[in-house]
Structure formats: structure tokens, C-alpha cells
Amino acid sequence: xxxxxxxxxxxxxxxxxxxxxxxxxxxxxxxxxxxxxxxxxxxxxxxxxxxxxxxxxxxxxxxxxxxxxxxxxxxxxxxxxxxxxxxxxxxxxxxxxxxxxxxxxxxxxxxxxxxxxxxxxxxxxxx
Amino acid sequence: xxxxxxxxxxxxxxxxxxxxxxxxxxxxxxxxxxxxxxxxxxxxxxxxxxxxxxxxxxxxxxxxxxxxxxxxxxxxxxxxxxxxxxxxxxxxxxxxxxxxxxxxxxxxxxxx
Numbered sequence: 001x002x003x004x005x006x007x008x009x010x011x012x013x014x015x016x017x018x019x020x021x022x023x024x025x026x027x028x029x030x031x032x033x034x035x036x037x038x039x040x041x042x043x044x045x046x047x048x049x050x051x052x053x054x055x056x057x058x059x060x061x062x063x064x065x066x067x068x069x070x071x072x073x074x075x076x077x078x079x080x081x082x083x084x085x086x087x088x089x090x091x092x093x094x095x096x097x098x099x100x101x102x103x104x105x106x107x108x109x110x111x112x113x114x115x116x117x118x119x120x121x122x123x124x125x126x127x
Numbered sequence: 128x129x130x131x132x133x134x135x136x137x138x139x140x141x142x143x144x145x146x147x148x149x150x151x152x153x154x155x156x157x158x159x160x161x162x163x164x165x166x167x168x169x170x171x172x173x174x175x176x177x178x179x180x181x182x183x184x185x186x187x188x189x190x191x192x193x194x195x196x197x198x199x200x201x202x203x204x205x206x207x208x209x210x211x212x213x214x215x216x217x218x219x220x221x222x223x224x225x226x227x228x229x230x231x232x233x234x235x236x237x238x239x
Contacts, residue, residue, distance in 0.1 A: 037194045048233050057167040
């Protein structure tokens with residue numbers, strides 16, 4: 001059994017594998033999930049600053065006014081938007097909405113493009 | 128058998144937490160669009176009002192459960208040596224627990 005497992009052919013060159021659109025949605029769902037998990041302490045730090053005192057609130061508002069933080073906020077919005085849209089797509093598939101291949105491919109496009117559109121909207125508001 | 132049961136439970140936790148978080152985020156966005164806080168006191172009074180802090184606490188509980196299940200799956204996919212896997216999972220659990228304590232402190236203590 002173990003020997004047979006070892007001899008199975010493997011081809012995992014991600015740069016050469018043909019990726020259907022759903023694969024990109026799925027990979028990005030995973031990557032954005034990891035990024036969001038890493039972002040948890042930072043987000044909570046921001047919440048802490050916003051509530052601690054008048055001074056910490058003011059310094060937070062001042063900090064978030066810098067362009068670097070605004071750019072980070074736009075990236076955060078993309079990460080969150082993609083994760084929420086891809087997650088909603090999964091939830092809908094769980095109740096059999098869009099689980100057939102043609103619709104699934106279309107909804108994968110909607111998710112991938114939708115995340116970027118939301119981020120662009122956020123850029124329009126923030127920058 | 129046991130594995131199948133915990134797998135189903137993780138699946139359910141992931142979905143229930145996701146739906147609650149979605150609803151809370153929509154609620155938060157709606158508040159920021161319709162009635163954005165204009166000052167520190169305004170923001171603080173809203174955030175720390177009982178209804179909102181309870182809803183936010185449930186949100187964070189859902190977030191930590193969701194992050195635990197998601198990161199656990201990722202770790203089990205890529206970290207194979209059992210000793211390192213257990214260590215990484217323990218670190219994740221410890222980190223999430225610490226952050227949960229921090230959130231309780233922010234929302235329920237010290238802002239009288």
C-alpha cells in the first residue's frame with residue numbers, strides 16, 4: 001500500500017497546470033482566509049485604539065489618513081470581499097444553488113471580478 | 128467514524144459562523160453608511176452599548192471558531208510531521224485564546 005502510494009505519478013507545477021476559473025477562486029479563498037487570520041490581531045488593535053481614549057482615537061484617525069494605510073485598507077477590502085463572496089458562493093452551493101458546472105464557472109467569474117470591483121469602489125472612497 | 132463526526136461538526140461550525148459574520152458585517156456597514164459616528168464619544172457610546180457589544184462579542188466568538196477551523200484545515204494540509212503539526216496547532220489555539228481575552232477586555236472591561 002505504502003509502496004503503491006509512493007509510485008503514484010505527481011504533477012504539481014502550479015505554473016503549468018491548466019487552471020479553470022473555479023480553481024483561482026478556490027485558491028484565492030484559501031489565501032485570503034490565511035491573510036484575514038493573520039490580520040485578526042491588527043484589526044483588534046485598531047478596535048482597541050479606537051475605544052481606549054479620546055487621544056488614542058484621534059491618533060488612530062490621524063494614522064489612517066496616511067496614504068500607505070489607505071492603500072493597505074484597499075488591499076484589506078479586496079481580501080475580505082473576495083473571501084466573503086467566495087464563501088457566499090459555497091453557502092449557495094450547499095443549498096444546491098449554482099452547483100452545476102456552467103453556473104459554477106460563471107459564479108466563479110462573478111466572485112473573482114466582484115472582489116476587485118468592491119476593492120476599486122473602496123479605493124474611490126478612501127483615496 | 129469519529130473522524131467523520133468531527134468533520135461534519137467543523138463543516139457546520141464554519142457555515143453557522145460564516146452566516147452570522149456576514150449578517151454582522153452587513154449590519155456594521157449599514158450603520159456606517161446611514162449614521163456614521165462623528166466623534167470619539169459617538170463611536171464609543173454606540174460600540175459599547177449593550178446590544179452592539181453583545182452582537183460584537185458573538186461576532187468575535189464566530190470569528191475565532193471560523194479562524195480555528197480554517198487554519199486547522201490549512202495546517203493539516205501542509206504540516207505533516209505529527210509533532211510539528213501538534214505544536215503549530217497548539218500555538219494557533221493559544222494565540223486565538225489570548226486574542227479572545229484581549230477582545231473581552233476591550234469590549235467589557237476598562238472602558239467604564
